[in-house]
Amino acid sequence: MSVTAAQGFSAAGIAAGIKDSGDPDLALVVNNGPRLAAAGVFTSNRVKAAPVVWSEQVLKGGRVSAVVLNSGGANACTGPLGFQDTHATAEKTAEVLGGDHSAGEVAVASTGLIGIRLPMDKLLPGVGAAAAKLSAHGGEKAAIAIKTTDSVHKTAVVERASAAGSWTVGGMAKGAGMLAPGLATMLVVLTTDADVARPELDRALRAATRTTFDRIDSDGCMSTNDTVLLLASGASGAAPAYEEFAEAVRAVCDDLARQLIGDAEGASKDIRIEVVNAASEDDAVEVGRSIARNNLLKCALHGEDPNWGRVLSAIGTTSAAFEPDRLNVAINGVWVCKGGSVGEDRELVDMRYREVRITADLAAGPESAVIWTNDLTADYVHENSAYSS
Amino acid sequence: MSVTAAQGFSAAGIAAGIKDSGDPDLALVVNNGPRLAAAGVFTSNRVKAAPVVWSEQVLKGGRVSAVVLNSGGANACTGPLGFQDTHATAEKTAEVLGGDHSAGEVAVASTGLIGIRLPMDKLLPGVGAAAAKLSAHGGEKAAIAIKTTDSVHKTAVVERASAAGSWTVGGMAKGAGMLAPGLATMLVVLTTDADVARPELDRALRAATRTTFDRIDSDGCMSTNDTVLLLASGASGAAPAYEEFAEAVRAVCDDLARQLIGDAEGASKDIRIEVVNAASEDDAVEVGRSIARNNLLKCALHGEDPNWGRVLSAIGTTSAAFEPDRLNVAINGVWVCKGGSVGEDRELVDMRYREVRITADLAAGPESAVIWTNDLTADYVHENSAYSS
Structure with a gap:
């Protein structure tokens, strides 16, 4: 259902030949x-x-009539010529869509290897081919065409x-990462047929990304290249x-x-880090991120240790308010660290499942935050060292 | 030669039974x-x-008559009882050394697993056994006794x-990391027979660590547990x-x-990152550290890619002064990125050797800094997931 679940949208996903593999690599959402x-x-x-x-x-104009997305090349670090390629892609999209479409209302998103120019001789004809396949049922194909190292395409829908x-x-998403930072590029296009004005659209998107995409690490x-777009057609006539x-x-x-965390490159564990009793939400996020980025911990959790x-070492590197001898840490519900020292028996922790839950209690206030991450595995190393990506 | 290369020092390294393996695990430097x-x-x-x-x-007292170091347990996150264990270790050391020795002048360093109490029934008798073996030729044995996952013991000497x-x-060192942060705990004891007063000792040590141990990441x-100590005996009579x-x-x-970087857990590459033409030394260090901590880059270099x-993605996450379209990057002497975009042919880069040299040119000023790191490998994951460490 993806980006065409909401009324007023059409989409397509095709193989334009940007990827050597011949897999789908160009998506269009109108x-x-x-x-x-629109908001972004x-x-x-x-x-x-x-x-x-x-x-x-x-997006500064607040109006988006179409989004064209490609996998197979990020068009990053490609200089002025790379920017001209993006401009030409938007122009071509407006041209093939015709009518009132103008390049200034066409958003562009790319994902793939950095520092390589896009094969415009394939991409531009591909835009025309995608336009010819636009359909109110094309959301699934669009979601497939933006995959890079994703093992599955990712879509979600809520109806109210x-x-x-x-x-x-x-909406649809590709990648396994986050807005800032991200493992691979994250591209997300969300659509709605609710009748929502640009300021509320922008506010709702920023509020949502702040506690979701921005907290997976x-x-x-x-x-x-990370990009999240939200387009509103107003086609339902409902103004919630x-x-x-x-x-x-x-x-x-x-x-x-x-879904992005669950499909992260080479991961064998999805790790939910909840920081509780922090003095501020910023403190909770800083501590959660520090834990999420500790390679030694990520290796240990991979080994079900x-x-x-x-966890305490990672907390100790932050500037958050806490006293070391008041820290408590639970892993999968067992308080293995109490008062900054040894707590319940670590043998009680059941580490067999894919999801691992860490609770870090700072004993410093009423605030909390949740950060998601993955373990660090030999497969991750392999995926990111065996070929350029 | 290690800590006994300088006159006026004796040392010993023994197996006290702290490690289950029976390997040496207790060192004493007098x-x-x-x-x-002394400075620390x-x-x-x-x-x-x-x-x-x-x-x-x-160290606040500025005098250290002895250092007792153990591997096989970090005595971290062990609460008030853990602190009592350290205190008892210093007391025992002063007692067995006799004479003018007092616990308040005995430094203690530990390395190993966090959150486990030390086996004091083995450690305290071990202090007595080590004191009985003290020798002006004991530096090598002391260096061996502080190893944890180190594949070799590490010593260095300069004579002037x-x-x-x-x-x-x-001096001697164990670990593969840095002062802040470090892979494993880094313990270093340096000795000199130069006649140097405490303020100059402190100043020289801080200046040295700032551009060496503090720039390996x-x-x-x-x-x-990271600790670097410098003890001066004045026994040479020379006051440089x-x-x-x-x-x-x-x-x-x-x-x-x-030597620490060269022996990092599971590493196959030693990576020297030089940031040049930065607006400030702080900028150069921030950029160097951001590059050094980029897991995706570390995997790519492992794969000789x-x-x-x-590198550019990592630079882009910093607050250093630079313009993206003026960045230049060389890998092993080949300027693969010029002006923020594609530079010389990446096929020209010879990646076969263990040492990899990255130069990041910020084109923003006259300052520079060098940071060393390692690649990220499946062996690193294995060493840090297969057992608790």
């Missing part, structure tokens, strides 16, 4: 209106790919019936209350974020 | 004077092991003859000029730091 409201959130990496620079500019009528938020590496709409956007983002000492 | 001047630098982790808390206090007479700086993880002495200390630290895009 908002048929009546509204063209992008990587905070200062080295931004050409399509990110382009799409940030497009409220006093305002029925409306839908759906598979390997601490921030991409040059802001809180109701924001909750639905958050639910779809949360679903997709979990509930090594709470490495 | 300063026989006439001076007892410790982990900046806020979760500090008991021996770090103890030794920081001892100056107008002031002949004098020596020597094997896996971004900071230990609870400060600059001359500081250079010798830096040379020994640099030598030991390179000169993936400069991952």
Whole structure:
């Protein structure tokens, strides 16, 4: 269902020949209106790919009529010529879609190897071929065409019936990472047929990404290309209350974020880190991220070793408010560290399952946050060393 | 030669039974004077092991008559009872050494698993056994007794003859990491027979560690136990000029730091990252560290893939002064990235050797810094997941 679950959208996914493998590599999503409201959130990496620079500019206008996405090349670190390629892609899209479409309302997203120009001789004809296949049932194919190292394509949909009528938020995602940072590039396109104005759309998207995509941290590496877009067609005629709409956007983002962690390169564990009793939410996030990025802990969890000492080491590198001798840590519900020292018997911790739950109690206040990460495995090393990606 | 290369020191290394393997696990270094001047630098982790808390206090007095070190247990996150264990170890050392020795001048260092109490029934008798073996030729055995996952023991010596007479700086190290952060705990004891007062000793040690141990970053993880001590006996009678002495200390630290990187757990590449043309030294260090901690790059280098895009991604996450389109990156002397985009042919990069040299040119000023790291390998994952460490 993906990006075409909501009314007013059509999509397509095709193989344009950008990937040597012949796999699908070009997706097109079109908002048929009546509204063209849009919001976007992008990587905070200062080295931004050409399509990110382009799409940030497009989003400033608040209107997006189409999104064209390619896998098989990130178009990052490609200089002025790379930016011209992105511009030409948007121009070509507007041209083949015709009607009121203009390049300034076409967002572009790319994913793949950095530092390689895109094969425009394949990409531009591919845009025309994708336009010819646009369909109100094309969401699934679009989701497949944006895959890189993803083992499965990722989609999510929520439908809501409220006093305002029925409306839908759906979307697709690729990658295994996060907004800042991300393992691989994360590209997400969300669509809704709710009638929501640009300011509320923007507010709902930023609120949702802040606690979902921005809190998955598979390997601490921030991409040059991360992009999350939310397009509203207004085609349902329903105009839900802001809180109701924001909750639905958050639910779809949360679903997709979990799928990204669950499909991270080479991972054998999905690790949920909840930091509780922090003095501030910022403290909780800083501590959660520090734990999530500790390679020694990630190796230990891969080996099913509930090594709470490495959790404490990671907490100790932060500037969060805490007293070392008041820290408590639970792994899968067993409080293996109490008061900064040995707690319950670590032999009680059952590490057999894919999901590992770490609770870090800072004993310093009322705030909390959840960060998701993965373990560090030989497969991760293999996937990221055996070939360029 | 190690810690007994300089006159006025004796040392011993024995198997006290702390390690189940029966390998050597207890080292003792004694300063026989006439001076007892000492300086120390410790982990900046806020979760500090008991021996770090103890030794920081001892060093405030500026005098150290002996250092007792154990492998086989870090005595970290062991609460008030763990601190009592460290205190008892210092008391026992002063007692068996007799004479003018007092516990308040005995530094203690430990390394091994976090969150486990030390077997004091083995450690305390071991202190007596080590004292009985003290010798002016015991430096090598002491260096062996502090090994944990080290494949080799690590020592370095420089001898200097100056107008002031002949004098020596020597030392031993264990671990594969850095002061802040470190892969495994890093313990270093340096000794000198130069006649140097405490303030100059402290200044020389801080200057040396800042550009050596503090710039090796094997896996971004900071230990609870990192300790670097410098003891001066004055036994040579030579009082070198400060600059001359500081250079010798830096040379020994640099030598030991390179040995630590060369023996990092599971590594197949030693990676030298030089950041040049930075606006400030802090910028250069921040960028170097960000590159050193990028798991994706570390995997790529393991696979002998000169993936400069991952270098740019890492630079982009920093707050250093630079313009993305002015960045240049060389790998093993080939400028694969120029002006933020594709440079010389990456096929020209010879990646066959253990040492990999990355140069990141920020084109933003006159400052530079060198950071050393290792690649990320399946062996690293194995060593850190197959058993608790």
